Amino acid sequence: MNGSMKRVGAIFVKDWKDLKRNSYVLFTVFMPVVFAAILGRMGVENPGMHMFPVNMALVMCAAFVQASMIAEEKEKNTLRGLMLSPASTLDIFIGKSVLTGAVTIVVIILSIWLSEVQLTGIAPLSIAILLSLIAYISIGTIIGLLSRNVMETGIVGMPVLVVFLGSSFIMQIVENEFIKKVLSYLPNEQLSSMAVQLHGGAAFGEVASHLAVIAVWAVASIALTVVMYKKSAADK
């Protein structure tokens, strides 16, 4: 194992030990699971709702767990200790992202299982979910960089929560076609439409455009994270 891999591993293990004792994060992680279980009891008829538990897991776990892990390092002054060690910023962010990713995947699998939805097209959906995961972890990183403490992630992340979880409801309320069009390009809407089409028997080629849009989200949010990090580092 080379030095950087070892340091990424050290961050991952540290954050895992910490997460197990962090009641705020555990609550955030279990919420989508509980929600999926309730949904499973009620029974989900509308295929438009099939991806909702997955989206909830992506927003709550991928984005908010990542954000709160980063914000807490700032709040408790531990980030400085890491930066003064041989660990690079990239080591730190990758270690955290891998943990967030692993936890989110477990929550997604649990949520799908508990919500008892019958998914069609597991392969394209898995690719879409993995690409979304990258996008949401990056968005979480940005929220973490913008917040000075864990409390602030709730405030900074509120718009993300509202838009990425509530877009379907917003689309039902607003009349404006332009806003509807814009919202339909959100990663969660893309994922949801994709699931509906696959449910209706669409082939891989027919949902490729959705995958492309989500991939653009993933790349763009990574790029934005890098820009945001450079900016916040230059401020100091």
Next chain:
Amino acid sequence: MENVIEVRNLVHYFGKKSVLKGLHFEVEKGETFGFLGPSGSGKTTTIKILTSQLIGSKGEIRIFGQPQADLKRIGILTDNSGLYDRLTVYDNLVLFCDLYGTDRARISDVLDEVNLAAEGKTVVKKLSKGMKQRVTLARAILHKPDLLFLDEPTSALDPVNRTRIHTILRRLNAEGTTIFLTTHDMQEAEELCHRVAFLNAGEIKAMNSPQALRLHYSDESISLHLKENKTVVVERNEAGAAQIQDYIANGELLAIHSNEPTLGDIFMQLTGRDLV
């Protein structure tokens, strides 16, 4: 002697505010060097620049002859501990062992050194302030740094914990670690430092060994404690000696004190202000 730290005309501004105004000093290998100054004089800013947390506005620094400190060779202790409080003492140290590539077997040695051998499995949240500070010190020396930066290592600690940390620092220094320490505690500086620099409003006002400073700024007077609770001050010359003989002959003299100033007195004399 080899210089571990060299600072030449270091200037720093925060915005338009000038915080360091041309610092010039060096720290030799094996030395404990104290940076003594009141709150806001620029001690932490200097440490941040020396440890590459901040880039100085002007001037030159060299750590082990390089413009940037080699992070593997330095250790840093600041007052805001920065420990993971949900993890155990041991797990906090495991992280840094792995980050530095240090053998984990070193953890028990270090815990012994800071008298926390029994607390390895304790969650940091449950430790007292003095214990936390010793864990932070353990973390700072885990990878056996050649140079240790300590930013007010004992501020807000009770005398017992203060003495403990002083003992550890003296031992580390005896084993060859060069120490750069900031404090506004003149007693601490006197106890630990081979040399001190007085920093006031971003300027070094004096720099030497505590003994040399005391000698240099001594006002050459002697206090005589006499019977009936009287005290007289005489000068350190022939006239003074004659006076002392008289008091002895009269049987009035109880005790003699040479009036050496404390570092705090000297600081006051140089800057017109207190160290605290």
